[in-house]
Amino acid sequence: MNEKTNSSDGYFALQVRRFQQLMEEVLLCCETRAAHLSKKFGLPDAELRCLMLFREDKYLTVKGLAQKMDVAKSRVTKIVSGLLAKDLVARIDDPTDGRIRLIHLTAKGRATCEEIAAFIGTVHEMILQELSPEERAAVLTALERLRTSMETVKEKVFS
Structure with missing residues (x-):
């Protein structure tokens, strides 16, 4: 303490x-x-979260997605199958290792990610508009400090 x-x-x-x-x-x-x-x-939460991971990386593997989502590879395979069926992602062979399949966004997937990100951005703007400029600054400072404290505690408790 x-x-x-x-x-x-x-x-x-x-x-x-x-x-x-x-x-x-x-x-x-x-x-x-x-x-x-x-x-x-029109996407299950897991598919939506998976799809949004491609905003950070152009190509991901099932193993990489499993690590980022903190779920089993078998679960990611099912999630990716759903995204493939909706034509939001596609698979290609890794040019450096034929054993690996890379997953990437299709044009439809990219457009969907952009639409989701824009919607989330609008929601966040609306939330901040409820606050005065001084309150916004205070909230952002407090959230940054909270995040730092949570990371510190996480290292102490969960490692």
Whole structure:
């Protein structure tokens, strides 16, 4: 525990409970957004998340997707099959290793990714427009600090 807090401090305990409640509410908002995106774009959540990974990389393998999504390769194979059937991704042989198949976006997949990203961007703009410029700056600073704290704790607890 940090020297800044005293575990017997009642106010700190209240802050911990409020933090937990707010994090659960934010997570629920994110889950609701994910469900809305799935419905709006006609893609199961896993396919949508997989598709959006191609914004970072032009080509990915099943193994690479499995690592990025933190799921089994067999699960990724099923997800990719769904994307192939919708003509959102395609497979090609790796020119340097014939044993490896590379997955990439089709033109339709690229357009869908761009549409999804634009929609998410619009939602984020709308959220920030609810805040004054000073509140936006404070929220962004607090979120950056929260992310740093979460990464620090993750290293301590989960490694």
